[in-house]
Amino acid sequence: MQEIKERLERDLANAKSAADVEQIRVHYLGRKGCITTLAKGTDFSRFSPEEKKQFGIRLNQLKNFAAEAIQKASQQAGAAAPNKKAPALDLTAPGAGRRLGALHPITLTQMELEDIFQGMGFSVLAGPEVESEYFCFEALNIPHDHPARDMQDTFWLKNNLILRTHTSANQVRTLLRFGAPIRAVFPGRCFRYEAVDPSHENTFYQCEGLVVDENISVANLIAVMKTLLSEVFRRDVKVRLRPGFFPFVEPGFELDLNCLLCGGKGCSTCGDGWIELIPCGLVHPEVLRHGGIDPTRYSGFAFGIGLTRLAMMKYGIRDIRSLNAGDLRFNKQFAVL
Ligand code: FA5
DSSP, X not given: OHHHHHHHHHHHHHOOSHHHHHHHHHHHHSTTOTTTXXXXXXXXXXXXXXHHHHHHHHHHHHHHHHHHHHHHHHHHHHHHHHHHHOOOOOTTSOOOOOOOOOOOHHHHHHHHHHHHHHHTTOEEOOOOSEEOHHHHTGGGTOOTTOGGGGGGOOOBOTTSOEEOSOGGGHHHHHHHHHOSSEEEEEEEEEEOOOOOBTTBOSEEEEEEEEEEETXXXXXXXXXXXXXXXXXXXXXXXXXXXXXXXXXXXXXXXXXXXXXXXXXXXXXXXXXXXXXXXXXXXXXXXXXXXXXXXXXXXXXXXXXXXXXXXXXXXXHTOOOTHHHHSOOHHHHGGGOOO
């Protein structure tokens, strides 16, 4: 036993790693280890009862000693290991980089629209999201009991102001402020009490456009729409223009885009292959009058681009709800700065 103990101490002193210590443990205390099997290999018939007792006591002492020494050596080897592997400080390594934010696809689309319209001589204006009923509806020829209001149910505040349902609310504000001639766009957030689905949100963006000048006709409107679409998509896209009713334009149109998600076959985002994208028309004389403009001298056109839907078509986003969800995994895909 003394000899085994000394051999164990020597072996542990020479061990260089945790793996070495583990090998030593198996050799001494494993199932077939030399300490474990010591009692089996001993002929006890030669021993007196007292000798047997002494043998047992000393064997236990040896086992305890071995277990403690091996555990200690194993701890030391474990603690030493990371130090041995730790790399030297590398002063040339790049520092921890700052994480850059990314622009939201709606912001990207809005910035692009502003750029395109500024290139066509439009000013970029903004108006309030909390709006009066007058500018949102009445000034636009939508009296209190007009059925057109049903299509734009909204959120009412306690002070009788509302969250604007469309950026058209800026039309008369702008005319009153700047007069004619005027060429302006007003992008911004709108709100509606909507049944939300893949193409309808309760909070979404539009980009309104208003041009008032002498001799403005539908031809001017169509030219601007064509330029806009070719700049945004930079390829041929299919559109259709059909009559649309809005009390603040006459005539009124709906400009629909052939869905770019399904190629016009029909999908859960568009339904029938067409996305309602840009309602538009010639400004109603009554709206010009509310804006203090003489309709016998001036005429104009207006349009209301569904900016959020445009972003969906441009970036291939199938569900409008992803845009307001605040999920960074989604937002990071558009990491353009
Ligand atoms: C209007 O809001 C009119 N003010 C547009 C207009 C402006 C007509 C100027 C004539 C002259 P409409 O409710 O259709 O119209 O909405 C315009 C566009 O906004 C739609 O074509 C669609 O692209 C987008 N839009 C409307 N409701 C939602 C919604 N809940 N979620 C996402 N986009 C919407």
